[in-house]
Amino acid sequence: MKQVVLSFVSGLIFGFGLSLGGMTKPERVISFLDVTGNWDPSLMFVMFGALVIYASLYQVAKRMKKPFLAPNFTRPNRTVVDRPLVVGAVLFGAGWGLVGYCPAPAITSLPSLKLAPALFVTSLLLGMWLFQRFGAAKP
Amino acid sequence: MSPFTLAILGGVLIGLASALLLLFNGRIAGVSGIVGGLIRAGQSDKAWRFAFVLGLLIAGSAVRILKPELIETDRVINPVLISVAGLLVGYGTAMGSGCTSGHGICGIGRFSVRSLIATIVFIGVGMLTTTVLRAIWGGL
Numbered sequence: 288m289k290q291v292v293l294s295f296v297s298g299l300i301f302g303f304g305l306s307l308g309g310m311t312k313p314e315r316v317i318s319f320l321d322v323t324g325n326w327d328p329s330l331m332f333v334m335f336g337a338l339v340i341y342a343s344l345y346q347v348a349k350r351m352k353k354p355f356l357a358p359n360f361t362r363p364n365r366t367v368v369d370r371p372l373v374v375g376a377v378l379f380g381a382g383w384g385l386v387g388y389c390p391a392p393a394i395t396s397l398p399s400l401k402l403a404p405a406l407f408v409t410s411l412l413l414g415m416w417l418f419q420r421f422g423a424a425k426p
Numbered sequence: 427m428s429p430f431t432l433a434i435l436g437g438v439l440i441g442l443a444s445a446l447l448l449l450f451n452g453r454i455a456g457v458s459g460i461v462g463g464l465i466r467a468g469q470s471d472k473a474w475r476f477a478f479v480l481g482l483l484i485a486g487s488a489v490r491i492l493k494p495e496l497i498e499t500d501r502v503i504n505p506v507l508i509s510v511a512g513l514l515v516g517y518g519t520a521m522g523s524g525c526t527s528g529h530g531i532c533g534i535g536r537f538s539v540r541s542l543i544a545t546i547v548f549i550g551v552g553m554l555t556t557t558v559l560r561a562i563w564g565g566l
Contacts, residue, residue, distance in 0.1 A: 295484075299443075313499045317556055320556040337441035348448050363540075375519065375522020378514045380552040383548060386503055390515065394457070402505065410511075415465060
């Protein structure tokens with residue numbers, strides 16, 4: 288139960304961070320990606336700020352035997368650079384560059400009750416489902 | 427405050443939120459992974475995933491009350507384009523095991539080569555897509 292509450296708090300802070308930083312504005316994301324046009328580099332600082340904090344606290348986590356609330360750290364199980372990683376990143380980058388939404392900001396923007404985030408999140412879920420159903424290697 | 431200051435502040439909050447999830451729950455704050463697990467049949471740990479997404483939604487709701495323009499877009503985006511983009515982002519992040527948060531922050535933050543490469547690729551392709559799109563339609 289404590290872990291569920293912690294997850295909620297993390298999501299809450301995450302959502303405020305995205306909104307404050309400008310990630311929930313697709314026009315800002317597009318201006319950041321449009322390097323050859325009227326480039327707006329400010330969103331780079333969102334990533335910079337997040338990385339400095341996360342990388343520092345990751346060093347703390349690395350020295351802990353286990354997390355405060357869970358029995359162990361869940362680690363990503365893949366370590367090699369493989370085809371799905373690169374092809375997946377290409378598809379994601381193409382979709383991100385088309386509209387300017389990535390998953391978290393689109394979900395955070397849902398309460399605006401506007402069409403754009405609602406349509407995006409619906410097709411996002413469909414895309415994930417399609418991969419889980421047809422794209423993932425069968426064990 | 428300038429957009430740069432706000433961007434750093436927002437980034438600090440995102441980094442802090444992600445670190446909390448790691449330090450307390452031992453989990454990676456990769457939003458596409460969290461959501462993917464929610465819709466996957468047979469996934470047993472849906473409660474914390476749901477709670478995280480609920481946190482995002484409550485944050486968005488508070489922003490809507492306090493400063494709605496932060497989560498609204500002035501861009502007129504073609505609904506077909508949005509649907510195609512959503513499908514690409516959903517399929518691509520599921521295939522590539524991560525998005526901006528999971529690879530871009532948590533992955534690079536722990537110096538993962540996989541995540542560094544994924545991030546360079548999706549930012550690069552994103553820049554290329556935006557540039558090509560503007561060249562064709564003069565911006566959408």
